[in-house]
Amino acid sequence: MSKPDISNAEFDVLDVLWERNPASASDVVQTLSSHKEWHEKTIKTLLSRLVKKGVIGFEKQQRQYLYYPLIAREDYTAQEAESFVGKLFKGKITPLVAGFATQKTLSKDDVNELKALIAQWEEDND
Amino acid sequence: MSKPDISNAEFDVLDVLWERNPASASDVVQTLSSHKEWHEKTIKTLLSRLVKKGVIGFEKQQRQYLYYPLIAREDYTAQEAESFVGKLFKGKITPLVAGFATQKTLSKDDVNELKALIAQWEEDND
DNA sequence: AAACATCGATTACAAGTGTAATCTTAAATG
DNA sequence: CATTTAAGATTACACTTGTAATCGATGTTT
Numbered sequence A, B: 001m002s003k004p005d006i007s008n009a010e011f012d013v014l015d016v017l018w019e020r021n022p023a024s025a026s027d028v029v030q031t032l033s034s035h036k037e038w039h040e041k042t043i044k045t046l047l048s049r050l051v052k053k054g055v056i057g058f059e060k061q062q063r064q065y066l067y068y069p070l071i072a073r074e075d076y077t078a079q080e081a082e083s084f085v086g087k088l089f090k091g092k093i094t095p096l097v098a099g100f101a102t103q104k105t106l107s108k109d110d111v112n113e114l115k116a117l118i119a120q121w122e123e124d125n126d
Numbered sequence C: 001a002a003a004c005a006t007c008g009a010t011t012a013c014a015a016g017t018g019t020a021a022t023c024t025t026a027a028a029t030g
Numbered sequence D: 001c002a003t004t005t006a007a008g009a010t011t012a013c014a015c016t017t018g019t020a021a022t023c024g025a026t027g028t029t030t
Helices: A008-019 A025-033 A040-052 A073-089 A092-100 A108-124 B008-020 B025-033 B040-052 B073-089 B094-104 B108-124
Strands: A057-062 A064-069 B056-061 B065-069
Touching: A008 A025, A008 A040, A008 A064, A008 B040, A025 A064, A040 A057, A040 A064, A040 A108, A073 A092, A073 B073, A073 B094, A092 B040, A092 B108, A108 B094, A108 B108, B008 B040, B008 B065, B025 B040, B025 B065, B040 B056, B040 B065, B073 B094
Parallel strands: none
Antiparallel strands: A057 A064, B056 B065
């Protein structure tokens, strides 16, 4: 039972369901309408594909369906992060962080959060 | 001039060229043979596609071609990292690092490197 | 009740991808 | 020199993805 691939377009739909769950197809359509130019039919297709892939489920509510995710965002991102970092950085996050550090995409707040993370890690692993 | 998409299979080929450059098709085939089950023809196809996409170039060496990357690994990974983190973590690396921290994929060495990175960052941005 | 709107299901269709096989041509070998 | 080999070019083909349109059934409206 290998994790199904979730395409980019599918991800955007799934992401709505992670935010607002359960949601009808038209809820999703409405939510996405603010930042995507997708036709309603397109979104319905994506919902169907996610259902077929076993990524989301639904309950019949009269005539509409109410959809909900079957996987947690954290689990998904954890897996994706691991495979991404595995592929591009041999599994090490530090080069990734280093890239962000030099690329100027790191703020003082980010750095403080990182420090807190490290402090926590050290407390736990000692 | 939008960056061409590089598929997963293509990436593995490109990655060989980042390691060993320039290289003939059979060099790439040999290098990949250790960890991939790909047919020689498949790899040739991938090389051609990378050429067509403008990701790699080549020089005719008699009858064979010598291929070489046209983009730097660092540039590619930087772009990918940014879009990945943008997509999954709203552009913040800290949640990614946090995931690694709790997921146990973080070693003492990693933490030390992170600390060094932070120290360096603080020195630079002050 | 008849017409219409709307749901999900099914079908569409081009581009990209994984994974090669075949073709053409030129080099190597007998 | 004739033939076999091997390099890249071209073609193949099923599956996925983006992006919908159409279909059949069921609610809704007049």
